[in-house]
Amino acid sequence: MKIVLSGFYGLGNTGDEAILKAIVDNLRKELDNPDITVFSLSPEQTAKEYGVKSVYRGWRHGNKEKVKALRKADLLISGGGGLLQDTYPTKFLFGPLPYYLLIVFLAKLCGAKVMFFSQGIGPVTSRWGKILMKVFANMADFVTVRDQYSKDYLHSLGVKRPETVVTADIVFAFQPDEDNKAYASLGLNGDERLVAVAPRPWFDHEDEYIEKLAWVLDELIEQRGVLPVFVPMEPPYDTNVSKKVMEKMKFADKTRLLGESFTPNEFYNFIAKTDLTIALRLHALIFAALSDVPHIGLSYDRKVESFLKRSGMWDRSFPLGEFTKERLLENALYALDHKDELQEMIIPNVNVLRNEAKRNVDLLQERFLKGER
Structure with a gap:
C-alpha cells in the first residue's frame, strides 16, 4: 500500500515528531511492507531518520x-x-488550516483516498476557516479523532459526510527504544528525585504562569530536595521560556536544562526516569503517562484537558489561567508523596488509551484494505 503522510513534520516539534514515529512504526508493524512518503519541511532529515521517502511540504x-x-x-x-x-x-491560502485542507483537496484530485488520522479538532473560529472546513473536510473518506470533544466539534462545523470514530492520540502507541542519551547528558549520580518541566510560550498568561511556576519549583527544591529539569519540546521557543522561569527562581542553580537536539525517543526515556512531570506540552504529559509517571498539566487548550481527564490526572491539574501557586504546590507535593497510589490509577487508564491508539491502524485496514485481503 502506498501512503502519503501530511502533518507538522520536519519543524523540530518533539510532539509532532513523536506522532510521526508512532504512525510510521505502527504502519510497518501492522501492514505488509507499506510504501510511505512524508511531506516534511526537512525532507532529507525526515527520510534519513525514519527510513521513508520525503517531499518538501511547503508551496515554495x-x-x-x-x-x-x-x-x-x-x-x-x-x-x-x-x-x-x-x-x-x-488567510485565503496561508496558515495551517488552509494548508492541510488544500493538501486534502489535491489528494482527491489525484485520485487518492483520504483519512484524517488521530486528530484533535479546533478551535476554528474565523468565518473563512469554517467555510474551508465545511467544503474541504467533508471530502475525507474516513476520520479518527483523539477525543469525543473533537468529534462533536467537527460535527458542529458541518463536517458530517465522513464516518468519524473516537480513538486516542497515536502517541499512546509509541514504540520506544532504550536510549539514555538525554539522561546521561546531565551527568547525574542516579539517586536524584527528578521533576520534568515542559513549558511553552502562550499568548495571554505567559508572564503570570512563569512567576507561579518558578515559585513552586523553588518550594519543591526546598521542601523535597527535587531536581527540576526543563524539557524543551519545541526549541528554541520552549528553551527561551524555560530560561525565563529560571531567571525568576531563587534556586536556579539547582535546576537543569536539557539540550535541544534530542529525539522524541530520547526525551521519552528521560521523562520515564522522573518522579513527576509538570507540563503545558501535551506530548510531555503523554510520555509521562506512558511511563506511569504522575503528571500535572497546565491546560492552555481543550486537547490537554481532554487527555488529562482520560489519564485520570485532571483533578490534580489546572486550566492555565486559573490556578494559584499554592494549589499547584499542594498537588505537586501530593504527587511526589503518593506516587504509588497515583500509578495504580494511571496504569489501567493508559492501557485503555494505548489500545484505542492502536485502533487507528486497525480501522485504517478495515476501511481501506478490505478488498486486498
Missing part, C-alpha cells in the same frame, strides 16, 4: 513532487495532532 517548491506522490498514493493520512485549527491567523 517541490509541488511537482507532491502531485507525483499523491498520484501514486492509495491513501493520504492527514495527521495526527491538532492540524485543523485557526489559532494562528488564517
